[in-house]
Amino acid sequence: MSEKKPALWLRITAILIYAYIYIPILILMIFSFNTQKLNVRWEGFTFHWYAQLFSDQEVILATRNSLTIAIFSTIIATIIGTLAALALQRYRFPGYTLSESTLYIPVIIPEVVMGISLLAFFSLIKFSLGLTSITLAHIAFSIPFVALVVRARLHGFDKSIEEAAMDLGANELVTFWRVTLPTIMPGVLAGALLAFTLSLDDYVITYFTAGPGSTTLPLRIFSMVRFAVTPKVNALSTLWVLSVFILLGIGQIVQRRQTRT
Amino acid sequence: MSNLEHGGQPVVGMHLPTKKFSILRSIRENKRSQGLFLISPAILYLLVFLIIPSILVILLSFMTRGPYGNVVYRFNVDNYLRLIDSLYLRILWFSLVVAGMTTVFTILIGYPLAYYIARSPVNQRPILLFLILLPFWTNFIIRIYAWIMILRTEGLLNTFLQNLGLIHFPLDLLYTPTAVLIGMVYEFLPFMVLPLYTSLEKIELSQLEAAADLGARPFRAFWRITLPLSFPGMIAGSILVFIPAMGMFVVPDLMGGAKTILVGNLIRNQFLVARDWPFGAAASMLLLILTLFFTLFYTRRAGFGEELLV
Numbered sequence: 001m002s003e004k005k006p007a008l009w010l011r012i013t014a015i016l017i018y019a020y021i022y023i024p025i026l027i028l029m030i031f032s033f034n035t036q037k038l039n040v041r042w043e044g045f046t047f048h049w050y051a052q053l054f055s056d057q058e059v060i061l062a063t064r065n066s067l068t069i070a071i072f073s074t075i076i077a078t079i080i081g082t083l084a085a086l087a088l089q090r091y092r093f094p095g096y097t098l099s100e101s102t103l104y105i106p107v108i109i110p111e112v113v114m115g116i117s118l119l120a121f122f123s124l125i126k127f128s129l130g131l132t133s134i135t136l137a138h139i140a141f142s143i144p145f146v147a148l149v150v151r152a153r154l155h156g157f158d159k160s161i162e163e164a165a166m167d168l169g170a171n172e173l174v175t176f177w178r179v180t181l182p183t184i185m186p187g188v189l190a191g192a193l194l195a196f197t198l199s200l201d202d203y204v205i206t207y208f209t210a211g212p213g214s215t216t217l218p219l220r221i222f223s224m225v226r227f228a229v230t231p232k233v234n235a236l237s238t239l240w241v242l243s244v245f246i247l248l249g250i251g252q253i254v255q256r257r258q259t260r261t
Numbered sequence: 262m263s264n265l266e267h268g269g270q271p272v273v274g275m276h277l278p279t280k281k282f283s284i285l286r287s288i289r290e291n292k293r294s295q296g297l298f299l300i301s302p303a304i305l306y307l308l309v310f311l312i313i314p315s316i317l318v319i320l321l322s323f324m325t326r327g328p329y330g331n332v333v334y335r336f337n338v339d340n341y342l343r344l345i346d347s348l349y350l351r352i353l354w355f356s357l358v359v360a361g362m363t364t365v366f367t368i369l370i371g372y373p374l375a376y377y378i379a380r381s382p383v384n385q386r387p388i389l390l391f392l393i394l395l396p397f398w399t400n401f402i403i404r405i406y407a408w409i410m411i412l413r414t415e416g417l418l419n420t421f422l423q424n425l426g427l428i429h430f431p432l433d434l435l436y437t438p439t440a441v442l443i444g445m446v447y448e449f450l451p452f453m454v455l456p457l458y459t460s461l462e463k464i465e466l467s468q469l470e471a472a473a474d475l476g477a478r479p480f481r482a483f484w485r486i487t488l489p490l491s492f493p494g495m496i497a498g499s500i501l502v503f504i505p506a507m508g509m510f511v512v513p514d515l516m517g518g519a520k521t522i523l524v525g526n527l528i529r530n531q532f533l534v535a536r537d538w539p540f541g542a543a544a545s546m547l548l549l550i551l552t553l554f555f556t557l558f559y560t561r562r563a564g565f566g567e568e569l570l571v
Contacts, residue, residue: 006380014377024407025396040415084303091296099300110508112525113545116532121314140310143303197398218402225406237403244399
């Protein structure tokens with residue numbers, strides 16, 4: 001569709017829907033500064049819950065676990081997923097269609113089924129549940145998403161630039177590092193960012209593959225929400241929301257700069 | 262990194278230096294093996310951590326639970342027969358209803374939004390889309406918690422309505438099936454908006470102008486042109502919403518109270534509470550078959566491609 005200002009009723013509807021999306025999150029953030037412990041109505045402003053949060057050893061441990069898992073799974077999934085995207089976009093090989101469908105299984109399989117199958121698998125091979133099992137599981141569900149994003153980026157890629165580089169005497173490795181990789185880099189970064197947030201966000205698969213001592217932030221928040229609703233949960237949520245916003249903002253800026261050059 | 266060294270270069274073999282190791286050379290010169298080389302890490306990984314575990318669950322569903330929650334390796338179909346109990350059928354039906362209603366509501370809310378974005382000036386669209394995605398990149402338990410704060414008995418909505426004098430006693434909003442529906446719709450909305458937008462954005466305004474020239478009123482033009490052309494996006498969105506909604510157990514856990522049990526809760530309980538893995542595996546198979554059936558049914562009815570892949 002091309003440019004023509006949307007009708008007034010449509011604009012009002014859209015504003016209402018955006019309000020519906022944002023108001024719950026805003027309320028959550030505002031009430032993290034509430035002095036009242038029950039968090040029923042607004043009483044006064046305080047940083048008390050943030051101070052409490054930073055001295056909560058379990059939350060700190062859960063944060064460290066979540067970040068460790070997210071960093072390792074993102075690096076590995078990004079490498080494997082990018083290679084798969086290159087293969088699917090550039091080459092025809094035996095088993096192409098089968099490979100393509102295999103890659104998309106995690107996208108359409110219900111998370112709970114993937115979770116219990118990994119639990120059954122790890123228990124059968126007597127692999128003890130913990131940070132490693134969670135990381136292995138996160139890599140599995142991240143690979144397809146990285147591959148999808150990188151593939152979309154490769155779609156409009158002009159091969160003649162590479163051929164020109166080769167004609168000018170660059171070998172394949174140099175061509176890959178100096179021409180191909182920089183061009184697809186925004187896609188790779190976007191894929192990595194997606195893998196990172198998917199890993200940080202995941203509750204269901206983590207829930208089934210976690211062991212004692214490997215509580216992640218979502219698992220921790222779940223038990224906090226379930227058993228002791230205090231503004232501390234709001235404070236933790238606010239910090240999370242703000243860090244995601246900052247991370248995504250940086251991602252957007254980097255991507256814009258990359259596409260411009 | 263060694264993968265990159267010999268598999269990464271994408272282009273033809275004409276410029277290759279000669280006198281290299283013969284295996285490397287054969288990989289370099291043969292595009293088929295290059296492709297296989299690049300795809301193999303992903304396929305091997307998914308084979309080990311996805312395909313084999315899934316096969317394991319299929320096998321498990323034909324076993325029996327032992328007296329101590331262990332698995333007895335004796336082939337039988339008892340677990341599947343047990344599923345045809347009215348209790349489990351009711352859970353299944355309830356899950357279908359909740360997932361179906363979630364899908365319908367995400368369409369009702371998501372369609373105007375996607376339509377609005379598709380009609381906005383081109384330079385504003387990325388920002389408008391980004392604004393939809395932004396909250397949903399935060400943790401999904403946090404988003405449920407935000408709604409718990411609003412809906413609970415002493416929550417914001419009840420306080421607000423009481424202050425207005427509209428109600429005198431707090432309503433029981435949380436821990437009801439309605440609360441589960443509210444939570445699910447909020448969770449899955451972007452999965453509907455994005456594919457719908459992809460479909461709507463492709464519609465040429467000239468088609469609508471042609472309809473107008475031929476005397477069609479805006480509503481008729483929408484009904485006969487825009488709506489049918491956006492079906493692929495709606496179907497892709499429905500798949501992206503319906504499948505996770507069917508297997509969801511976290512929202513019912515936190516917002517549904519003890520009575521709201523969906524298939525996802527049933528599977529989780531069989532694995533972690535009742536420790537009847539074979540029965541839980543059979544329930545998972547049922548869920549998987551249902552979702553695959555749903556996906557096939559809908560993709561057959563209307564072809565779609567990139568909408569699913571945004």
